[in-house]
Amino acid sequence: MKVSPEAMEAAHLIDRLERLARAGEQAGGLNPAQWEALRYLSRANRFSRTPAALAEYFNSTRGTVSRTLASLEEKGYVTRSASRRDGRSIELSLTGAGEQAVKHDPLIAIAKHIDAATGGSLVDVLQRLRQTLRRAIAYNGGRAFGACYTCRHFRAHMRPRSATPHHCGLLDEPLSETDSRAICVEQEPATA
Amino acid sequence: MKVSPEAMEAAHLIDRLERLARAGEQAGGLNPAQWEALRYLSRANRFSRTPAALAEYFNSTRGTVSRTLASLEEKGYVTRSASRRDGRSIELSLTGAGEQAVKHDPLIAIAKHIDAATGGSLVDVLQRLRQTLRRAIAYNGGRAFGACYTCRHFRAHMRPRSATPHHCGLLDEPLSETDSRAICVEQEPATA
């Protein structure tokens, strides 16, 4: 199977872009893995903020993730608390400092460059990147980690007027509006 | 300064894509840094295949690069030889095994996914990625490392019919056709 030179160049460019991003990640005393964990935690719903989910998300091992989290906790960005739903499980949350740190995510610098370089019309680029990522993940046997509301277990508007109007059919849990937009380990595309 | 959600998503996608690529890079017993070095060496012209250039290319330190190269040499992918032009300098080359290894670059897998996901029309995506990278590099105070023939020191067709028809005005060195397409540390865009 052959690869087009264009695709190869794109892969190279992505690679280099990422390397630059990493260079910026030294800031704040956090390393790349720690930044990624922080990023993930800020965007994942409460069912997905566990060490195991984290490990699966950026296919690493639980041991490694555990140490990364220990660092983040030590730095005061993350707290761990026992899960009520599963006695073995740990729920992770960002502290105030953690939320604050995410606002200074070095990835934002890259995003700014993207904005500046493209002048707005990004829809098609995004479309392709998403497609590519989806394929790459599928190929590697990973899970998509999509947004909650796109999941086949998502039941919208079960409790109108409530603070948690939606519902997860898999976990049987009420969901707030914010929850429904977060990414979730359990997510399975509605169009199975 | 604000960032568009689209750009932010694109940055995220790139980040995740890269992480997947890294997962594949475990293969062959090479780590990401070593793959990048191999990649660079396979695409750089002979003036640019030095430890210093490498360090600048993926902004690292010379010490680190020196160690990476030691690993690669030990594994039989790279050889070092003294430069004739500068007694302090080392010229790096890929061995046969090195050339072979580059053919199995895990980045190729990503490129395939890009191909599969986009069905060919990549010009505009490429355009934007290039722009973005250029800006990001400039912002970080780095150098472009562009292709030789796009350089303002490039003198085309000085020796017609020769094996090295072109010429570098900066280093005052003859250049083959292949040289002219390689990336170069010294490259400065013609449109200064």
Place this chain on the structure above:
DNA sequence: CTTCATGATTGCTACTCGAAATCAAATCTT
């Protein structure tokens, strides 16, 4: 010819990752 800049390497230290072992809780089997 002395001084300074540049290229490469090597100690050294700190850190990071991944594999395997361990322990606890949940789930499955029968």
Place this chain on the structure above:
DNA sequence: AAGATTTGATTTCGAGTAGCAATCATGAAG
């Protein structure tokens, strides 16, 4: 219900890496 298996999290350990600083050699500049 009891035992076996799976799953979640952590710890320990070893290999490898990165970055800093020091060192040494060569080249360039005054």
